[in-house]
Amino acid sequence: QKEVEQDPGPLSVPEGAIVSLNCTYSNSAFQYFMWYRQYSRKGPELLMYTYSSGNKEDGRFTAQVDKSSKYISLFIRDSQPSDSATYLCAMATSGTYKYIFGTGTRLKVLA
Amino acid sequence: DTGVSQDPRHKITKRGQNVTFRCDPISEHNRLYWYRQTLGQGPEFLTYFQNEAQLEKSRLLSDRFSAERPKGSFSTLEIQRTEQGDSAMYLCASSDRGYERTTEAFFGQGTRLTVV
Numbered sequence: 001q002k003e004v005e006q007d008p009g010p011l012s013v014p015e016g017a018i019v020s021l022n023c024t025y026s027n028s029a030f031q032y033f034m035w036y037r038q039y040s041r042k043g044p045e046l047l048m049y050t051y052s053s054g055n056k057e058d059g060r061f062t063a064q065v066d067k068s069s070k071y072i073s074l075f076i077r078d079s080q081p082s083d084s085a086t087y088l089c090a091m092a093t094s095g096t097y098k099y100i101f102g103t104g105t106r107l108k109v110l111a
Numbered sequence: 112d113t114g115v116s117q118d119p120r121h122k123i124t125k126r127g128q129n130v131t132f133r134c135d136p137i138s139e140h141n142r143l144y145w146y147r148q149t150l151g152q153g154p155e156f157l158t159y160f161q162n163e164a165q166l167e168k169s170r171l172l173s174d175r176f177s178a179e180r181p182k183g184s185f186s187t188l189e190i191q192r193t194e195q196g197d198s199a200m201y202l203c204a205s206s207d208r209g210y211e212r213t214t215e216a217f218f219g220q221g222t223r224l225t226v227v
Contacts, residue, residue, distance in 0.1 A: 043218040088153050101153030
């Protein structure tokens with residue numbers, strides 16, 4: 001079993017929809033949770049960085065962490081065709097420098 | 112300079128040849144990481160530097176791989192005697208020191224290696 005599980009998709013939604021992307025994990029020591037967006041043949045771009053449990057909002061993006069369920073989510077409101085990309089979740093334990101990534105979910109927002 | 116810079120962006124090489132990639136981190140970031148990403152997978156950790164010290168190497172980093180960060184600024188990743196299985200995107204990331212806090216890592220655009 002992988003430490004971080006993520007549905008690879010693809011997930012197709014119409015423009016303007018609310019998108020929900022999720023990851024589950026098995027290591028209860030994870031304290032830091034990140035979401036990256038990666039366009040084809042590009043490097044990952046950091047979207048959200050959160051510590052421990054709770055919600056964090058940045059523009060159209062909201063990250064949620066539920067440590068009791070070992071489950072994290074990224075919500076995208078008013079999705080746009082330009083949001084079409086692969087979304088990677090990443091996690092790290094406290095004081096470490098090594099991120100553990102999910103496999104990524106491919107998102108397609110249809111105009 | 113506002114981001115992590117990697118060079119070259121693409122490299123095609125014949126099996127058995129040596130290749131070297133360069134990474135320039137964000138200025139004043141003292142942590143530098145190398146990851147490898149294959150198609151359909153998330154990035155996998157290879158190695159980590161704090162300043163010029165290489166503090167951890169993954170088991171993925173066979174003895175054909177060597178990474179350096181001689182002056183604590185840019186870093187190089189060399190692959191000797193390349194094999195077809197080395198074909199992947201090699202990603203560099205950097206972050207500042209967080210004093211026991213795990214800090215945000217920012218990635219470069221990657222070097223895509225194809226071994227033929």
